[in-house]
Amino acid sequence: MAKGPLVLPTRQGxxxxxxxxxxxxxxxxxxxxxxxxxxxxxxxxLRVADVGCGTGRHALRLARRGARVTxxxxxxxxxxxxxxxxxxxxxxxxxxxxARPLPLRSGSCDRVVCSLVLEHIKDLGRxxxxxxxxxxxxxxxxxxxxxxxxWLKGQSARFFDPESGRDVRPRSHRQCLSDYVMAAAxxxxxxxxxxxxxxxxxxARRFPRAAKHLGWPLLVVMALRKD
Numbered sequence: 001m002a003k004g005p006l007v008l009p010t011r012q013g014x015x016x017x018x019x020x021x022x023x024x025x026x027x028x029x030x031x032x033x034x035x036x037x038x039x040x041x042x043x044x045x046l047r048v049a050d051v052g053c054g055t056g057r058h059a060l061r062l063a064r065r066g067a068r069v070t071x072x073x074x075x076x077x078x079x080x081x082x083x084x085x086x087x088x089x090x091x092x093x094x095x096x097x098x099a100r101p102l103p104l105r106s107g108s109c110d111r112v113v114c115s116l117v118l119e120h121i122k123d124l125g126r127x128x129x130x131x132x133x134x135x136x137x138x139x140x141x142x143x144x145x146x147x148x149x150x151w152l153k154g155q156s157a158r159f160f161d162p163e164s165g166r167d168v169r170p171r172s173h174r175q176c177l178s179d180y181v182m183a184a185a186x187x188x189x190x191x192x193x194x195x196x197x198x199x200x201x202x203x204a205r206r207f208p209r210a211a212k213h214l215g216w217p218l219l220v221v222m223a224l225r226k227d
Contacts, residue, residue, distance in 0.1 A: 005158065005167040010120045011074055011097075013170025014054070017159045018077030021055050024159055027210035028116065029057065031197050031219050032144050036113065039142045039193060039223045043067035046110040049134055052098060052117035056082030056091065063090040067111070070104065072096045098127060104134040111140050118145040119157060119172040124183035132187045132226050141189065141224040147196060147217040148176050177220060184224050193223035 008016070036058065040048075044066030050059040053071030055078050063069045064087060073079050074097040082093055096103055098121065112135050114127075121127050131141050146157055156172040184191065197219040199210035210218070 003166065005169045006161075007169050007171055010170040010172075013168060014075035015077035016161065016168060017170065018055065018075060018081050020159060020162055021078065022057070022081070025207050025209055026159075027199055027203055027207035027213075028146060028219055030203065030207055031199065032115065032221065033057070033061075035195065035197065035219075035221050036115065036142055036144060037061075039221070040111055040113070040140070043111060047108060048111045048113065049102070049104055049109045051102065051112060051114040051131065053082060053093070054078045054115075056085055056088065056093070058113050058115055059091045059093070060085055060087050062113075063087060070094060070109075072098070072102065074098065098130075099123070102130045102134050106133050107136045109134050109139060110136055111142070114141070114143045116144055116146060116157070118143065118180060119148075119175060120170065122173055124175070124179060125186055128183045128187035128189065131224075132189055135226045137226055139226050140192070141226065142221070143180070143184075143224065144219060144221045145180060147220050148174075148179075149217045153216075180220070180222065184222065188226075189224040190227055191222060192225050194220070196220050 043062050046067050048067040048069045050071040053059045053073045059069045059071035070092045072094050112131050158169040161168050196217045198215050198217045204211040
């Protein structure tokens with residue numbers, strides 16, 4: 001008999017996912033990176049916080065482009081993968097639970113990235129207030145998330161355990177687009193950009209997991225200003 005998804009505490013789930021996170025053909029990360037890069041613009045010489053940095057895919061890329069990057073994540077497994085990659089010495093990686101205040105000075109960052117994290121955050125208001133606090137006045141916060149429309153298909157962030165083949169899901173919270181927008185607005189951030197992204201056939205050829213979601217929104221990205 002087929003077993004249903006195995007739901008794990010978020011940190012435990014990501015510790016396990018770390019082993020295959022960079023190689024499991026996730027179309028979300030492929031869709032997201034060029035959008036994030038376009039919104040961030042040139043980063044040379046800027047101070048950037050990567051909040052929920054995972055295996056360092058944004059942090060390391062931005063550091064190579066000349067940014068001074070701090071990457072924060074609570075998963076020891078994800079951070080171990082990030083620290084083992086080429087260029088990791090150029091990033092300050094910090095283990096930190098995003099449910100607690102960020103260990104960064106107020107106004108210390110020119111850019112803040114928070115990538116594919118929101119569905120795992122119960123108190124969105126607290127997180128958005130912290131993103132605003134650490135961003136300098138006039139700075140930019142770029143936030144991406146798995147599109148909440150996937151809940152309608154019974155899906156959330158997941159991977160397949162390479163040993164057991166089991167569908168494993170780090171614990172998520174069912175949210176709506178309005179939850180993200182209103183949490184940002186309540187924190188006093190202004191919305192400079194919001195876009196929704198669905199896979200096309202070209203992406204599905206590169207990432208076969210996207211084929212069953214053609215035309216269905218998988219990703220939402222926001223750019224927020226601290227005025």
